[in-house]
Amino acid sequence: MEEEKPWALISEVGGPHGYLEELADIVKQHFQIVCYKDFLQNPVLYGSKIQALLNWKYCPAAKPWLLKLLPCLKVVASGGVGIDHLDVPFINSLGAKVANTPGVVSDATADLAMGLLLASARNILEGHQIATDPKTVHIPQNLIGVEVTRATLGIIGMGEIGYKIAQRSKGFEMKVMYHKRTRRSTKDEQAVGASYCENLDDLLRCSDFVMIAVNLTSETSGLIGHRELSLMKPTATLINISRGLIVNQDALLEALQSGTIRAAALDVTHPEPLPRDHPLLELPNVLITPHIGISTITTARGMVKKMVENALAGVKGLPVPNEVHPH
Structure with a gap:
C-alpha cells in the first residue's frame, strides 16, 4: 500500500539536478517521494513525515x-563516493546516519579517466573540430x-577507482607508479604491474601522465600546487577525476x-561550472568535462x-550497508 511506504525527500524528477524518469521509478517502488520544491512550499506538512x-x-x-526541518530524519543517502559535501558529524548529531555508494561508480569513473587521458594525449577534441569545421579544406599535419x-x-x-585505472592501463603497456598513504599488497601490485612510490615528488618527476584519484579531505585539499607542478615533466599531462579543490587552479593556470x-x-x-570568463576555459591545452565520471545509465x-x-x-533501523562514519 502506498501509505505504508516511508517518505523520502529528493531533488526533482527531470531538470538539471533531477532524476531521469526511470531512476525516479526505482525510488518510487520503495518510497513516497517529496520533491524539494514541493517541500519548501509546505515544510510543516512534509517535515515530520520525511525519514x-x-x-x-x-x-x-x-x-x-533544512535538516532541522526534518525531525524524523533517519538517513541521508548520497549518490557517489565523495562525502565532502556532507557534514557527517552534524548529521549524526541529529540522530541520522549517512551513506554513500562506493564500488558501483568505480568502473564508469575509471573509463572516463582513460578517456580523458587518451583524448588529451591524441588531440581528439581538436581533431574533431578541424574535421567538422566548414572552413577546413586541408588536414593540418x-x-x-x-x-x-x-x-x-x-x-x-x-x-x-585508482586500481581500476591501473587495470585499464595494462592494455596500453603503461608503466604504472602509484602514491598512497598505505601501500597495497604485493599481490595487488603484481596484478596490475604497479610500483609503489612512497614519495609523491618522485612520482611527479617520473610520470608522463599524472592521474589524481584521491578523496577530498583536509589533507588532500590543495595537494597539487605550484611546487608540485614545477616537479612535473614539461611534456606531462595532469588528469583530475576526483575533486577540483585538490588542485590549486591558479597554479595550474600558470603552469599551463x-x-x-x-x-x-x-x-x-x-x-562547477567555472565562471564563463575563467581563464582556464580559454587555454588550448586544457580539456574539461562537466563532472561526468559516473554518468552512464x-x-x-x-x-x-x-x-x-x-x-x-x-529507515528500518537496520545496519546501513554503506554507512559513512566521521573521520
Missing part, C-alpha cells in the same frame, strides 16, 4: 537549516600528440600558460538502487 533524504548530484543540499603506449602513468591514490606542463584534462573544477541505476538500499536500512 530519508536522497542526495543526488549534491541536491537537495543537506544544509543545517601538425596535430601531433604524445604516445600513450608504454608511457609512465603516475596514479595519486590507489583505492578502487608557461609550459611547465604540457596539458591538463579535468572532469572536476572548483566551482548502468552506473546511475546502480547508484540509485544502492541509495535506496541504504535509505531503507536506515
